[in-house]
Amino acid sequence: MVLKDQLTADMKEAMKAKDKERLSVVRMLKASVQNEEIKLGHELTDEEALTLLSRELKQRKDSYEEFKSAGREDLLAPLEKEICIVQTYLPEPLTTEELTSIITETISEVQAEQMSDFGKVMGAVMPKVKGRADGKEIQAIVKQQLQK
Structure with missing residues (x-):
């Protein structure tokens, strides 16, 4: 290991x-x-x-x-x-732009369209960004994307 x-x-x-x-x-x-x-x-x-x-x-x-x-x-x-x-032991964190891009891509993958799909999007995003982004930041961006 x-x-x-x-x-x-x-x-x-x-x-x-x-x-x-x-x-x-x-x-x-x-x-x-x-x-x-x-x-x-x-x-x-x-x-x-x-x-x-x-x-x-x-x-x-x-x-x-x-x-x-x-x-x-x-x-x-x-x-x-x-x-x-x-x-120092964690991988390089994602920038806000990279994170937003991943979230936007995931939203289209899971075909989320409204806030009721929030859990589905979070469940799909978290494994992709594990250890490279803060959960609060991810949550904020997902909410922002779904409210559009």
């Missing part, structure tokens, strides 16, 4: 560089991968690893928003660094 090997190599590199922040995040990610493998009973596929990394990133982004709204400025900087480190 490529991700697990990459995490191990990055962990060793962070230890040698004495980069405690990076080491901590990489260890958390590695532990998450191992826990997921135990839970599933097999090594993670690339798609499962991508799902796991997306979930880890989302948790950190949600925490960032919570801390920001609670006025906990002291916790924002370390969390920003964690988010950056987790993002």
Whole structure:
């Protein structure tokens, strides 16, 4: 499994560089991968690893928003660094134009015409953009496209 090997190599590199922040995040990610493998009973596929990394990133982004709204400025900087480190393991995010193009194409594929088709469109779009776009952004674009 490529991700697990990459995490191990990055962990060793962070230890040698004495980069405690990076080491901590990489260890958390590695532990998450191992826990997921135990839970599933097999090594993670690339798609499962991508799902796991997306979930880890989302948790950190949600925490960032919570801390920001609670006025906990002291916790924002370390969390920003964690988010950056987790993002290095994810594929390059799609631009808004690329995402809009994929959504428009999917809407025509599933023959969606109104807001009642929202779930059908989301179900078809999500596997295509897994790990490369934020769900909230996808949701907003789909709603915008279906309201035309």
